[in-house]
Amino acid sequence: xxxxxxxxxxxxxxGEGARLRADILAAARELLDEGRDDRDVTLRAVxxxxxxxxxxxxxxxxxxxxxxxxVVVEAFEDLTLRLRAARDAAGADALQRLRxxxxxxxxxxxxVPQRYRVMFGGVWDTGQALSQQSITREQLSSLGEExxxxxxxxxxxxxxxGYCTSTDLFGxxxxxxxxLHGLAHQRxxxxxxxxxxxxxxxxxxxLIHLTAPPATTATV
Amino acid sequence: xxxxxxxxxxxxxxGEGARLRADILAAARELLDEGRDDRDVTLRAVxxxxxxxxxxxxxxxxxxxxxxxxVVVEAFEDLTLRLRAARDAAGADALQRLRxxxxxxxxxxxxVPQRYRVMFGGVWDTGQALSQQSITREQLSSLGEExxxxxxxxxxxxxxxGYCTSTDLFGxxxxxxxxLHGLAHQRxxxxxxxxxxxxxxxxxxxLIHLTAPPATTATV
DNA sequence: TGTACATCAGTGAACGCGCGTTCACTGATGTAC
DNA sequence: TGTACATCAGTGAACGCGCGTTCACTGATGTAC
Numbered sequence: 001x002x003x004x005x006x007x008x009x010x011x012x013x014x015g016e017g018a019r020l021r022a023d024i025l026a027a028a029r030e031l032l033d034e035g036r037d038d039r040d041v042t043l044r045a046v047x048x049x050x051x052x053x054x055x056x057x058x059x060x061x062x063x064x065x066x067x068x069x070x071v072v073v074e075a076f077e078d079l080t081l082r083l084r085a086a087r088d089a090a091g092a093d094a095l096q097r098l099r100x101x102x103x104x105x106x107x108x109x110x111x112v113p114q115r116y117r118v119m120f121g122g123v124w125d126t127g128q129a130l131s132q133q134s135i136t137r138e139q140l141s142s143l144g145e146e147x148x149x150x151x152x153x154x155x156x157x158x159x160x161x162g163y164c165t166s167t168d169l170f171g172x173x174x175x176x177x178x179x180l181h182g183l184a185h186q187r188x189x190x191x192x193x194x195x196x197x198x199x200x201x202x203x204x205x206x207l208i209h210l211t212a213p214p215a216t217t218a219t220v
Numbered sequence: 221x222x223x224x225x226x227x228x229x230x231x232x233x234x235g236e237g238a239r240l241r242a243d244i245l246a247a248a249r250e251l252l253d254e255g256r257d258d259r260d261v262t263l264r265a266v267x268x269x270x271x272x273x274x275x276x277x278x279x280x281x282x283x284x285x286x287x288x289x290x291v292v293v294e295a296f297e298d299l300t301l302r303l304r305a306a307r308d309a310a311g312a313d314a315l316q317r318l319r320x321x322x323x324x325x326x327x328x329x330x331x332v333p334q335r336y337r338v339m340f341g342g343v344w345d346t347g348q349a350l351s352q353q354s355i356t357r358e359q360l361s362s363l364g365e366e367x368x369x370x371x372x373x374x375x376x377x378x379x380x381x382g383y384c385t386s387t388d389l390f391g392x393x394x395x396x397x398x399x400l401h402g403l404a405h406q407r408x409x410x411x412x413x414x415x416x417x418x419x420x421x422x423x424x425x426x427l428i429h430l431t432a433p434p435a436t437t438a439t440v
Numbered sequence: 441t442g443t444a445c446a447t448c449a450g451t452g453a454a455c456g457c458g459c460g461t462t463c464a465c466t467g468a469t470g471t472a473c
Numbered sequence: 474t475g476t477a478c479a480t481c482a483g484t485g486a487a488c489g490c491g492c493g494t495t496c497a498c499t500g501a502t503g504t505a506c
Binding site: 039117121122168170172174175177179181182183186188189192195196199202207209 | 342361395419423
């Protein structure tokens with residue numbers, strides 16, 4: 001939405017050329033979210049959406065896959081921010097904070113399913129954009145680490161508060177994340193599955209090794 | 221492998237035209253497994269692989285997406301067979317049988333990661349091949365049900381044998397499946413994640429609500 | 441204050457490619473009489 | 474036992490399309506003197 005629609009875009013002033021980069025990124029993100037597939041996010045479709053000529057993109061991205069890669073990087077940063085925000089908004093109780101992070105993760109996937117699929121779809125993973133200067137190999141493989149870190153931290157706090165047990169915090173955090181991911185991904189992909197209404201509890205409660213009941217009256 | 225290579229394919233005899241259909245399916249499956257993406261499975265690539273002219277495919281499939289759909293249907297049947305075979309090969313102990321089903325599921329995903337991704341990737345889900353006669357809507361949405369049924373049955377047997385608890389067998393089976401799927405999918409997609417060595421246990425043990433220790437000396 | 445000039449932010453036309461799909465056809469093979 | 478014919482299993486050439494990318498360019502805008 002906003003001003004990114006059809007053709008007559010006015011050219012940026014000198015020194016503000018970098019603004020087109022942001023517009024390209026936004027258009028690609030919107031095409032991805034609206035479309036049914038990342039195949040819809042072509043270089044020419046992006047150009048069409050902002051109302052520029054297709055070659056103009058090459059001033060800002062080395063090639064087509066670099067755009068998708070940038071969208072994914074941005075999406076992971078966005079996800080991490082949302083997890084932190086949900087955690088901080090959940091108050092002081094460690095179990096509620098952990099649960100808030102899990103819910104925020106699932107919400108993100110449900111709000112932007114196509115984006116979620118591409119983030120964890122791995123096609124950009126094999127991209128040749130690596131050889132370009134756009135991103136280093138470490139950055140790429142550590143993309144999800146920050147978000148996973150938020151989850152692991154929240155799980156650790158819940159363990160420290162006596163809600164759960166863990167013999168290996170990283171291992172249990174990864175297992176929890178995989179459970180969330182399984183649900184998030186499958187929901188993003190299939191509209192017509194008869195999900196049990198309490199499916200989130202049936203995944204989260206066992207995987208966090210919940211032992212003590214919640215301290216407050218809120219359900220967990 | 222086998223005889224599906226380059227060009228000089230000899231034409232089938234009268235009445236055996238249906239054999240080309242099987243060859244098309246096999247070629248599509250192999251292209252999918254070998255390639256890095258289902259984008260590689262084009263109609264023309266399939267034709268090239270068997271050594272036929274591209275239009276010959278239209279005698280057997282209404283359009284391009286019908287090929288992928290047929291590959292997916294076949295793959296789900298294959299997966300179900302493997303799960304049953306693993307269960308039956310695991311002996312009489314209900315817990316070991318359940319664990320064998322889980323392992324077989326994860327093995328399948330690891331052996332043919334690209335195929336697994338497409339099975340649960342959902343792109344064929346939106347396919348217009350539905351409107352063709354190739355498959356009914358019920359068949360499509362119930363594709364994974366049989367495989368899930370094998371898992372649920374094994375879980376139910378383990379509960380009956382006193383190994384685990386369950387307040388809702390279907391719900392718990394779905395949760396277990398989602399945990400397996402999360403790992404299977406993420407492994408199929410990312411090569412470079414530092415998986416904990418006991419990641420399978422960390423997912424399966426909580427999700428089956430294991431209460432009693434295994435009856436035999438075998439690890440679970 | 442004017443003006444030459446470098447730079448910036450793009451454009452327009454064109455390329456070659458592989459794709460899905462269509463169309464009219466071809467030649468071998470079995471069948472009816 | 475021969476022969477006309479229908480059917481089967483495919484073929485070859487061509488279509489239009491959208492794509493990523495290249496190339497030489499253009500015109501506005503700031504800057505140096």
